Amino acid sequence: MAHPASRSTVLTIAVSVAALSVVGTSAYAAGRITGSDLKDKTLGPDDVLVRVAAKQNDGPTLTGVTGPQTALSVSITAPTKGYLVVEGSSDVHSSAVGSFAQCFITLDDHYVLGSYRTIGLDARSGNAEEDCITGVTFPVAAGKHKVRLRAVTPHITTVFDKTALSAQFVPFNGQGKRPSKAEITAALEQ
Secondary structure, X not given: OOOOOOHHHHHHHHXXXXXXXXXXXXXXXXOOOOHHHHHHOOOOXXXXXXXXXXXXXXXXXXXXXOEEEEEEEEEEEEOOOEEEEEEEEEEEEOOOOOEEEEEEEEEOOEXXXXXXXXXXXXXXXXXXXXXXXXXXXXXXXXXXXXXXEEEEEOOOOOEEEEEEEEEEEEOOOOOOOOOOHHHHHHOEOO
């Protein structure tokens, strides 16, 4: 009968991996972690491919403006072709009667398909505050990318208040396959 590893063993391995990623040398095979990497301390920064970029604003983000605006933006570097998992949200309020607000994600100034959201706001009916939340996962090419949470404010009284944006790079989809160039291009409005 197999016995599961103790918590201390798992924790020791996790701490060792973290420590070696800081200490690692240039003699490593990018994107692959092996037992010998742990033993000879050649685990390098490219062996752990997941990347995260995030930004939050705990006060008014957009106020006194109308039209399309950038609420928040982050930069993230994809070390290889893979996928970005992006979440953006803002607490939106307006004193206007019968209004709306919109939010969506862009990558390198291109709209990411499937991320557009519209919320209804109506101060007269007691619905003066809503959350505009959007999230999308899409393929990307290797390199540096600018991810933006964009907002559309139709009235000067519409405020995008507390706002958050996060982007996480994941090197493979569920089948362990990198996206093709066609898949990457198809995810963005050209």
